[in-house]
Amino acid sequence: MYVEGYRMGELNDSIVAVENLNVSFLSDGQRLPVLRDINMEVRKGERVGIVGESGSGKSTLANAIMGLLDSPPAVHESGAIRFKNEKVGPTLKEGGNRFRGRGVSMVFQEPLVSLNPVYTVGFQLMESLSVKDPGVTQKGRRKEALKRIVRTLADMNIENPEGILEKYPHQLSGGMRQRVAIASALLQEPELLIMDEPTTGLDALVQLKIISLIEKIRRETGVSLLIITHDISVAAQLCDRIYVMYAGRVLESGPAEEIIERPMHPYTKTLMSSIPHGFYDSPDLPVSQGEPPDLRHLPPGCPFQPRCPLSFEKCVSMPPDVTVNDRMVKCWLYAR
Numbered sequence: 001m002y003v004e005g006y007r008m009g010e011l012n013d014s015i016v017a018v019e020n021l022n023v024s025f026l027s028d029g030q031r032l033p034v035l036r037d038i039n040m041e042v043r044k045g046e047r048v049g050i051v052g053e054s055g056s057g058k059s060t061l062a063n064a065i066m067g068l069l070d071s072p073p074a075v076h077e078s079g080a081i082r083f084k085n086e087k088v089g090p091t092l093k094e095g096g097n098r099f100r101g102r103g104v105s106m107v108f109q110e111p112l113v114s115l116n117p118v119y120t121v122g123f124q125l126m127e128s129l130s131v132k133d134p135g136v137t138q139k140g141r142r143k144e145a146l147k148r149i150v151r152t153l154a155d156m157n158i159e160n161p162e163g164i165l166e167k168y169p170h171q172l173s174g175g176m177r178q179r180v181a182i183a184s185a186l187l188q189e190p191e192l193l194i195m196d197e198p199t200t201g202l203d204a205l206v207q208l209k210i211i212s213l214i215e216k217i218r219r220e221t222g223v224s225l226l227i228i229t230h231d232i233s234v235a236a237q238l239c240d241r242i243y244v245m246y247a248g249r250v251l252e253s254g255p256a257e258e259i260i261e262r263p264m265h266p267y268t269k270t271l272m273s274s275i276p277h278g279f280y281d282s283p284d285l286p287v288s289q290g291e292p293p294d295l296r297h298l299p300p301g302c303p304f305q306p307r308c309p310l311s312f313e314k315c316v317s318m319p320p321d322v323t324v325n326d327r328m329v330k331c332w333l334y335a336r
């Protein structure tokens with residue numbers, strides 16, 4: 001299978017590869033297809049963005065990669081996930097927290113999910129540190145462990161890091177919680193850090209600070225990043241490559257710069273047109289009205305077709321992946 005001009009998993013710098021993944025959720029006795037034929041990859045040192053509206057399946061994809069969909073209502077229909085070219089289980093059931101200590105950490109959408117409300121920040125960071133280095137919590141090494149924790153918190157631009165170790169997560173501001181959650185993930189020394197909506201719910205100034213913090217982390221640690229966001233401008237600022245998701249499918253992917261400057265899929269164009277003018281050259285396509293798709297009643301063919309201002313007869317059948325150099329788009333406009 002060709003994705004973006006190269007064979008997935010063929011390069012030895014692949015960190016995580018998702019191949020033809022199909023996942024459903026059981027709902028009212030029905031199988032709701034939430035991820036459909038997903039192919040994506042994060043390579044060593046890359047910053048990859050998954051972009052799409054609420055409900056497009058971004059978090060489900062991240063959870064599938066993490067092995068967190070290990071029981072109903074999630075149903076693994078088909079496909080595989082590889083970590084450094086090694087299959088990490090043909091079924092999601094094999095996966096429960098499959099990456100813990102193995103190189104992938106996740107910062108969840110709401111930092112209070114990443115952080116346990118009943119333990120102090122210091123206790124939780126010590127736990128994170130022991131994922132990679134189980135002996136670090138032993139008596140003789142506590143001083144060294146504390147030093148590493150304080151250094152990592154300082155790297156997150158937290159002033160007076162010692163002062164928050166005895167605090168509980170709810171005693172911190174939203175921005176501070178996000179920094180602690182990122183520190184907790186980094187203490188596990190991951191090769192891939194997945195961040196689900198890292199800036200959502202934070203005020204504009206804190207968002208900017210978190211974005212520059214993520215850039216700094218990438219620069220200084222070389223960690224690969226998978227950024228999940230509904231905000232294409234966040235992906236534009238942070239990512240090298242972008243996958244655009246809609247109704248559980250990837251409709252477009254390619255280098256971030258090209259997607260931002262020359263979006264191909266009409267859905268990507270509508271996402272771009274929601275960015276205020278002057279920030280980027282928003283394409284002149286009206287934002288499509290209408291609700292996000294109901295996965296129970298997807299139209300035949302392209303799922304975006306009912307909202308697409310450019311749809312035509314062919315769109316009632318599913319377009320193939322059209323690959324042009326390192327870009328992929330799933331749209332009949334390019335398959336004619």
Ligand SMILES: Nc1ncnc2c1ncn2[C@@H]1O[C@H](COP(=O)(O)OP(=O)(O)OP(=O)(O)O)[C@@H](O)[C@H]1O
Binds near residue numbers: 052
């Ligand atoms: N546990 C579940 N049981 C049934 N359906 C679910 C479950 N979790 C998610 N879904 C459905 O799967 C679809 C994708 O949800 P998902 O949270 O992955 O989307 P998203 O793009 O991350 O959106 P958001 O940013 O709002 O979380 C949605 O239709 C959602 O209702």
